[in-house]
């Protein structure tokens with residue numbers, strides 16, 4: 058992002074859990090702040106020092122500890138890169154239950170620490186469900202070994218859940234035990250051009266009904282997102298007449314057991330959609346090859362990269378009712394226009410994309426530079442809009458350093474007080490990723 062900066066003097070790159078334990082014990086004794094860092098692909102400043110904390114990088118802990126091709130249970134060091142694990146389990150006909158644009162550099166430990174959602178949550182659920190066990194080094198150096206490979210273990214409080222999404226503020230995740238699903242025999246995708254955003258919801262209902270168990274992703278990109286992705290060479294653009302009149306697009310992925318069966322379902326869906334009296338879609342392009350499958354995905358997955366190439370991004374990863382996606386984007390654009398900030402020297406684009414099935418909108422404001430007047434126009438405006446929908450100010454990217462002041466828009470004071478008690482129990486000296494998730498007051 059190039060937005061969050063720290064001033065650390067030291068980066069440590071331990072090779073073992075024992076070394077992490079020794080580091081934490083030393084830092085605990087000396088009351089030295091520590092920022093655990095995986096792939097550093099976070100979007101809310103969660104892995105960047107705020108003052109002069111030591112950076113503890115897990116990059117050198119990148120070994121697969123075990124994989125059972127029968128159960129699909131993978132035990133890996135936290136520093137394993139997500140793409141490397143995807144490549145590791147593929148020959149055993151398994152896939153990772155999580156997939157996100159940063160897979161080439163994000164690490165499984167960081168994915169778990171931020172409870173990353175990504176593109177497969179609709180089908181495989183959240184990491185709170187697929188993570189079976191964790192090995193964590195606590196702030197005082199104690200090693201908490203909960204690295205079970207049991208599918209069922211109903212014995213007392215499920216402590217690992219506290220570390221999933223804690224963003225390194227309760228301890229350092231050093232090992233992950235995760236259930237990897239069998240690879241679908243066949244995956245396919247189609248991109249649909251819609252004349253109106255209002256068609257997204259009825260389309261989602263139709264698609265869920267017609268594709269049911271083979272539906273594995275239902276992603277939304279508005280026209281501004283699509284145009285930016287194409288401008289920056291992300292994926293193969295549709296033809297001019299295919300995009301003519303399209304207000305937004307939906308990318309649908311199917312993952313099933315038999316290619317013919319899935320393709321028949323998809324073709325029937327497309328036929329049904331296009332032959333309706335009042336079609337919900339203008340047109341659709343069904344992937345005809347693995348290359349086109351990747352290229353259609355790139356139109357969606359490549360939006361964040363296109364945004365970064367276009368300018369400085371103010372990213373709001375929010376959960377709001379599906380029906381309000383467009384209003385939130387349009388409302389933010391109008392709000393910036395009334396502030397006189399919608400021009401090339403300030404805000405160039407306001408766009409929305411995201412995971413329809415998860416109710417997760419990625420509202421991105423692309424500016425020429427990070428300016429305080431843009432920041433002041435966006436916050437607390439956006440958080441108040443989210444709160445008015447009883448939504449979440451962070452659907453999947455976490456709180457990090459960026460949103461500590463905004464937690465109360467989505468969590469009650471009772472909840473925040475309990476979180477602070479838990480933080481006090483695990484990190485009484487406040488050395489674990491200080492200034493992240495919970496504010497200090």
Ligand code: S2G
Nearest residue numbers: 100158175358361372419
């Ligand atoms: C997505 C990726 C991160 C971003 O594309 O689903 O979560 O830049 C995002 O918004």
Ligand code: ZN
Nearest residue numbers: 175412419453
């Ligand atoms: Zn996302």
